[in-house]
Amino acid sequence: xxxxxxxxxxxxxxxxxxxxxxxxxxxxxxxxxxxxxxxxxxxxxxxxxxxxxxxxxxxxxxxxxxxxxxxxxxxxxxxxxxxxxxxxxxxxxxxxxxxxxxxxxxxxxxxxxxxxxxxxxxxxxxxxxxxxxxxxxxxxxxxxxxxxxxxxxxxxxxxxxxxxxxxxxxxxxxxxxxxxxxxxxxxxxxxxx
Amino acid sequence: xxxxxxxxxxxxxxxxxxxxxxxxxxxxxxxxxxxxxxxxxxxxxxxxxxxxxxxxxxxxxxxxxxxxxxxxxxxxxxxxxxxxxxxxxxxxxxxxxxxxxxxxxxxxxxxxxxxxxxxxxxxxxxxxxxxxxxxxxxxxxxxxxxxxxxxxxxxxxxxxxxxxxxxxxxxxxxxxxxxxxxxxxxxxxxxxx
Amino acid sequence: xxxxxxxxxxxxxxxxxxxxxxxxxxxxxxxxxxxxxxxxxxxxxxxxxxxxxxxxxxxxxxxxxxxxxxxxxxxxxxxxxxxxxxxxxxxxxxxxxxxxxxxxxxxxxxxxxxxxxxxxxxxxxxxxxxxxxxxxxxxxxxxxxxxxxxxxxxxxxxxxxxxxxxxxxxxxxxxxxxxxxxxxxxxxxxxxx
Amino acid sequence: xxxxxxxxxxxxxxxxxxxxxxxxxxxxxxxxxxxxxxxxxxxxxxxxxxxxxxxxxxxxxxxxxxxxxxxxxxxxxxxxxxxxxxxxxxxxxxxxxxxxxxxxxxxxxxxxxxxxxxxxxxxxxxxxxxxxxxxxxxxxxxxxxxxxxxxxxxxxxxxxxxxxxxxxxxxxxxxxxxxxxxxxxxxxxxxxx
DNA sequence: CTATAAGCGAGACGGTACGTCAAGTCTTTGA
DNA sequence: TCAAAGACTTGACGTACCGTCTCGCTTATAG
Numbered sequence: 008x009x010x011x012x013x014x015x016x017x018x019x020x021x022x023x024x025x026x027x028x029x030x031x032x033x034x035x036x037x038x039x040x041x042x043x044x045x046x047x048x049x050x051x052x053x054x055x056x057x058x059x060x061x062x063x064x065x066x067x068x069x070x071x072x073x074x075x076x077x078x079x080x081x082x083x084x085x086x087x088x089x090x091x092x093x094x095x096x097x098x099x100x101x102x103x104x105x106x107x108x109x110x111x112x113x114x115x116x117x118x119x120x121x122x123x124x125x126x127x128x129x130x131x132x133x134x135x136x137x138x139x140x141x142x143x144x145x146x147x148x149x150x151x152x153x154x155x156x157x158x159x160x161x162x163x164x165x166x167x168x169x170x171x172x173x174x175x176x177x178x179x180x181x182x183x184x185x186x187x188x189x190x191x192x193x194x195x196x197x198x199x200x
Numbered sequence: 201x202x203x204x205x206x207x208x209x210x211x212x213x214x215x216x217x218x219x220x221x222x223x224x225x226x227x228x229x230x231x232x233x234x235x236x237x238x239x240x241x242x243x244x245x246x247x248x249x250x251x252x253x254x255x256x257x258x259x260x261x262x263x264x265x266x267x268x269x270x271x272x273x274x275x276x277x278x279x280x281x282x283x284x285x286x287x288x289x290x291x292x293x294x295x296x297x298x299x300x301x302x303x304x305x306x307x308x309x310x311x312x313x314x315x316x317x318x319x320x321x322x323x324x325x326x327x328x329x330x331x332x333x334x335x336x337x338x339x340x341x342x343x344x345x346x347x348x349x350x351x352x353x354x355x356x357x358x359x360x361x362x363x364x365x366x367x368x369x370x371x372x373x374x375x376x377x378x379x380x381x382x383x384x385x386x387x388x389x390x391x392x393x
Numbered sequence: 394x395x396x397x398x399x400x401x402x403x404x405x406x407x408x409x410x411x412x413x414x415x416x417x418x419x420x421x422x423x424x425x426x427x428x429x430x431x432x433x434x435x436x437x438x439x440x441x442x443x444x445x446x447x448x449x450x451x452x453x454x455x456x457x458x459x460x461x462x463x464x465x466x467x468x469x470x471x472x473x474x475x476x477x478x479x480x481x482x483x484x485x486x487x488x489x490x491x492x493x494x495x496x497x498x499x500x501x502x503x504x505x506x507x508x509x510x511x512x513x514x515x516x517x518x519x520x521x522x523x524x525x526x527x528x529x530x531x532x533x534x535x536x537x538x539x540x541x542x543x544x545x546x547x548x549x550x551x552x553x554x555x556x557x558x559x560x561x562x563x564x565x566x567x568x569x570x571x572x573x574x575x576x577x578x579x580x581x582x583x584x585x586x
Numbered sequence: 587x588x589x590x591x592x593x594x595x596x597x598x599x600x601x602x603x604x605x606x607x608x609x610x611x612x613x614x615x616x617x618x619x620x621x622x623x624x625x626x627x628x629x630x631x632x633x634x635x636x637x638x639x640x641x642x643x644x645x646x647x648x649x650x651x652x653x654x655x656x657x658x659x660x661x662x663x664x665x666x667x668x669x670x671x672x673x674x675x676x677x678x679x680x681x682x683x684x685x686x687x688x689x690x691x692x693x694x695x696x697x698x699x700x701x702x703x704x705x706x707x708x709x710x711x712x713x714x715x716x717x718x719x720x721x722x723x724x725x726x727x728x729x730x731x732x733x734x735x736x737x738x739x740x741x742x743x744x745x746x747x748x749x750x751x752x753x754x755x756x757x758x759x760x761x762x763x764x765x766x767x768x769x770x771x772x773x774x775x776x777x778x779x
Numbered sequence: 780c781t782a783t784a785a786g787c788g789a790g791a792c793g794g795t796a797c798g799t800c801a802a803g804t805c806t807t808t809g810a
Numbered sequence: 811t812c813a814a815a816g817a818c819t820t821g822a823c824g825t826a827c828c829g830t831c832t833c834g835c836t837t838a839t840a841g
Contacts, residue, residue, distance in 0.1 A: 008825050038312045055797055057803070067324050108311065114367050115308035118301065119231040124370070131366055159371065161366040164357065170257055170368075171360025175325055177317070178352065191353055194387045206832075207792045213792080238821055250824070366801045399785040401838065411839070424698045429827055438788045500753050501694035505617040505688065510756070516753055534651065542588075545757065546770055549750040550743065555747030560693050561711055563703070564738065577739055578782075580773045595806065595817055622796060636798070754815050 011103060023049040027069045032071065032105070035081040037112030040067070064116035064136075068127055071105045072113070078155065081138055084195075086146040093138060093165065094189040101169040102184055111174055146196075164195055214243040216250065218263045225264065225298065230305030233260070254316075257309035263287055263318055264298045265306070274331055278340040279389075286331060287382040294362040295377055304367055329355060339389075346390065346392040410442065411456045418491065419455065423498030426453070434479075434502040450502035454513055458499070459493045467524055472582075473531040479524060479551065480575040487555040488570055497560055519530040522548060532582075550581055602628045603635065604649045611684065616691030616715075619646070623696040643695035647706055650684045651692070655708040660717055669726065670743065672717060673768040680748040681763055689755055715741060725775075743774055 017171060027049035031040045046053045055119070060066040081092045117124035143156045146157045168188055171179045220242035224233050235256060239246045253259040274285045293299045310317035331350075336349045361381055363370045428449060432439045446452040467478045468483050486492045502571035503510035522544070529542045554574055558564045604627035610619050621642060623633045639645040660671045679685045696703035715737070722735045747767055751757045 037312055038308065041801060042803085052813090054814065054816090058813080111304070111308040111311050115231065115304040117305050119229055119368075126362050128368070128370060135393030157380075159365075159369065160361075160380055163361045163369060163371075164384065165364075167359070167362070167364030168353075168356045170363060171356040171358075172352075174310075175321070175359050175363075176356060177321060177354065178356075187350075187353060193387055193784080195384055197343065197802095206789085209791060209832080234822060237823085239793095243793085246824080247794085247826090248792060251791080254824095396840070398783090399787085402786055402836085422698055424694065427827060428829085432788095436788090437788090439829080440786060440789085440831085444786085482728075493814080497697050498692070501617065501690040503753075504690050505615055508652045514754070514756060520627075521747075543766075545751075545755065546747075546766055548761040549751075549755060549757075549769065552744030552754050553741045553748070553750030554739075555746070556749060557742040558738075561707070561745050561749075562738065562742060563707060564742075573739060577743065577774055580771055593807090620796060621798085630817090632798080633800090633820090634818065637817085778815080 020049075020051060021059075024051060024059075024066075026071045027051075028067065032067070032108065037109050042066075050103055062116070062120070062121070063065075063129070064113055067109060068113060068123075068130075071109060072127075073130055078134075081142060082142065082145070085141070085153040086149070089142040089146070090187045090192050090196075091185075093142065094192055095133075095185040097135070098163045098169045098185040098188060101166060102173045107173060110170070123154065132162075132166075139165070142182065143196075151199055152197055154197045156196050161192065161195060164192060213242075213248060215245060217244060217252075217259075220244075221260065221263045222298075225301060228391060230302050255309070255313070257306055257313070257316055257324070257384075259322075260302055261306060261316075261323075264302055265320075267357070270358070271327075271389065274335060275338070279342070279344040279385075281334070282335040282339070284378075284382045286328075286335065286379040287385055290358045291362045291378040291381060294359060295366045298348050300366060303363070304368055319342075319365055324388055325355075325359075328358065336389075347390045349389050354385065354388060404433075406441060407445075409450075411460075414453065414456045414511060414513075415491075418453070418494065423453065423495050425433060427453075443570045448502070448506070450499055450506070450513070453495055454499060454509075454516075457495055457514075459516055462556060464520075466540060467528060468531070472528070472535070472537040473579075475528040476578050476582075477571075477575045479521075479528065480578055481571045483551045484520070484571040486553045488559045491561055496556070513557070518548075518552075523549065525551070529582075530579065533574055537585055538583055542582050548580060550578060552556075594603075599630060599634060601702040603638075603645075604629060606630070607646065607649045608684075611646070611687060613617040616646065616688050621645075641695070641699070641702065643692055643699070643706075644701055645691060646688055647702075647709075648702070650688055651706075652709055657713075660721060661724070665721070665730040666772075668725070669771050669775075670764075670768045671744065672714075674770055676714070676744045677748045680745060681752045686752055689749070698778060711741075711745075712743065716746070717719040723739075729776055731776055733776045735775050740771065740774060743771060 024045065027045050028040065031048055032045055035044070040063065042053055042056055045066070046050070046056060056066065058070060078096065081089055081096070083089050083092055101110065113127065117127060139158050139162055143152065143158055143161070146152050147156070165188070168191060169184055172184060177185075217238065220238050221227065221233070222238055224241055233256065235246055235249055238244070238259070239249060245291065253262060271289065274282055274289070276282050276285055294303065306320065310320060332351050332355055336351055336354070339345050340348070346359070358381070361384060362377055365377060371377075406547055410431065413431050416427070417430055417434055421430070428439055428442055431437070431452070433441060442452065446455060464482065467475055467482070469475050469478055489498065499513065503513060508533065525544050529538065529544055531545070532538050533541070551574070554577060555570055558570060564570075603624065606624050607619070608625055610627055614623070616699070619637055619642065621632055623690065624630070624645070625635060635645065639648060655677065660675070661667050662667055662671055692706065698708060718737050718741055722731065722737055722740070725731050744767070747764055747770060751763060756765075
């Protein structure tokens with residue numbers, strides 16, 4: 008093949024970088040993760056890292072958040088099931104292991120970099136948006152909703168409520184978070200009957 | 201008076217610092233705000249700043265967030281009015297002028313500093329918590345609520361929904377945010393009748 | 394009389410300062426002695442210190458070196474005895490307890506401050522110069538010297554040789570320093586017969 | 587070759603640093619020489635300087651004193667000539683251009699740093715010690731000395747006498763210093779005949 | 780026996796430099 | 811010939827002292 012020139016080498020480097028980032032994130036958190044440390048921990052030159060990503064945020068997003076984002080679309084057959092499923096998924100991402108520690112930092116870095124913000128939102132938020140649209144559409148078709156639902160408001164509640172629980176209120180009741188969220192989301196929908 | 205030792209001088213310095221921080225925040229955002237710049241812009245020595253606050257986050261919190269936090273309790277006489285009022289206030293704080301630019305950075309800095317996190321939450325979130333409890337209590341007494349409401353869930357929605365709109369979804373429809381939020385909050389309450 | 398107003402008080406403060414300086418000098422050396430620390434250790438305000446001396450060097454000189462300098466003139470009756478006595482005294486000052494630790498710092502500070510240098514030299518070196526002149530004069534009168542001796546060269550040897558032993562060569566043979574010095578000084582003189 | 591990675595670049599930087607240090611030393615003296623100023627004057631980053639030396643003293647020693655120390659051993663064929671030569675050399679180092687301004691500061695900084703002191707003494711004083719030993723040995727072999735000479739005392743006089751002239755007595759008769767020193771050194775030796 | 784002036788402490792401040800960390804760029808080279 | 815390694819500049823960090831200033835309290839002695 009043609010483009011297999013440095014592919015193997017590159018893949019191995021990618022591997023080491025991903026491992027280093029995960030480890031450092033666990034050990035020092037997002038704020039304590041620096042390009043310098045990643046380079047040292049992975050035995051890589053800083054140059055190599057900058058050739059791949061333009062910033063720490065992009066790197067973390069690519070290696071940690073995006074990787075976890077390859078989930079299949081939700082379709083349980085009923086609105087109840089779908090909302091429960093998506094609530095669970097949202098709580099996992101926002102309050103679960105990599106996201107909980109990484110999101111605040113990522114959001115802060117987005118503030119100063121419009122390009123990063125756009126890319127990050129596209130990938131991270133866009134997927135959920137499509138899922139939500141599909142879920143509400145099907146529910147509407149099944150007659151479970153009496154009128155057009157506010158997808159955007161639903162989306163904001165889906166992500167914002169667990170985010171607020173974890174980062175603003177410091178509620179540790181993570182255990183029940185997804186059930187409580189599902190219940191709240193239901194109340195927000197214009198249920199038929 | 202007794203301890204008026206350096207009080208006048210101190211007050212004048214405080215003034216200059218507050219102005220400099222506001223200006224720099226407007227101009228460079230939270231990330232671009234540095235102690236060094238604050239010192240330069242205010243004609244103050246770094247030492248003087250560190251004598252007051254232990255970090256940029258504490259400084260910004262004290263000068264920007266805390267100052268705006270001296271609002272009177274909400275009591276319009278009806279649940280509808282109260283919810284609208286508190287929604288408006290939450291949107292103002294989360295999506296309004298200082299908060300919108302400052303909160304993501306502040307939340308990110310809280311991740312690495314438990315003490316700061318506690319103080320910030322106490323002041324910023326505690327006030328709202330009390331307001332919410334009072335509003336729901338009165339509504340219950342008036343018979344507007346059929347059962348005990350979930351104050352915590354309400355709180356999370358109150359702050360999280362506008363936060364998600366602004367920082368996760370990048371919805372610029374700030375104009376209607378507070379009305380939409382008030383409507384959503386209503387749906388979350390166990391209204392009587 | 395007029396200026397007896399705050400004399401008692403002043404004397405007490407002087408006392409505390411002298412003690413603090415000695416203690417700190419012993420504990421931290423000249424380089425580690427700071428006005429700030431002296432103020433703290435003596436329970437004195439920095440202002441009070443600056444009201445007395447213009448710099449650390451002046452303070453140390455006044456409190457440590459000058460105090461020790463109030464010795465009676467040397468006159469043992471013979472050149473041998475006089476040289477031994479002055480050698481002993483020089484070794485005590487240069488290699489003895491306060492001087493050994495203080496002189497290098499003092500000399501360094503003199504480099505940048507001509508006024509300090511002049512005052513310090515006057516007091517510290519002037520006394521010895523007079524002693525030397527007297528000793529050599531008397532020896533000449535007694536016929537112990539065959540010709541006019543080089544007082545300046547004698548002076549340089551008197552101070553420079555022990556200084557070099559202690560600070561340049563790091564010879565710890567402090568015990569015999571003064572005898573060896575006296576012997577060397579003798580060789581430098583144009584002894585009669 | 588192996589470690590020729592950044593050698594060229596490094597050498598150029600070294601050059602600029604040496605020049606800046608010399609210039610600043612001339613202009614501001616040792617006390618007025620700061621790492622910050624060296625960085626500014628050389629167009630270099632402070633980091634780059636700290637990567638090379640741990641302190642101002644080490645830097646000055648390396649760039650100013652050590653560089654001048656690469657002199658060939660003394661051997662004029664006679665004790666007279668040798669002593670004159672080494673006296674001249676000592677006066678040049680102690681009272682001459684870089685040393686005169688640099689030594690007091692360097693000696694003061696040595697007080698607080700044993701490691702620096704040892705290295706500095708090794709390089710600066712060790713060379714002279716070997717020279718002295720060789721000179722006295724040869725003179726003894728030639729029969730110019732009647733008995734074993736005190737090399738250590740000679741060394742202390744060699745360095746200490748000019749040091750005292752310059753820094754303690756402030757004698758500006760630098761012109762004749764080396765001749766006067768040579769004469770004094772002679773008197774200290776146990777000359778034969 | 781008391782008024783008063785010298786002396787003092789306490790803080791707050793603007794500044795300079797420190798030594799460190801990380802960001803991001805530039806130069807050289809080795810495979 | 812191009813990707814890495816390594817040296818670099820820049821900017822900010824948080825700290826230690828510097829030397830100055832202002833204020834209001836102590837205190838011992840002169841009258």
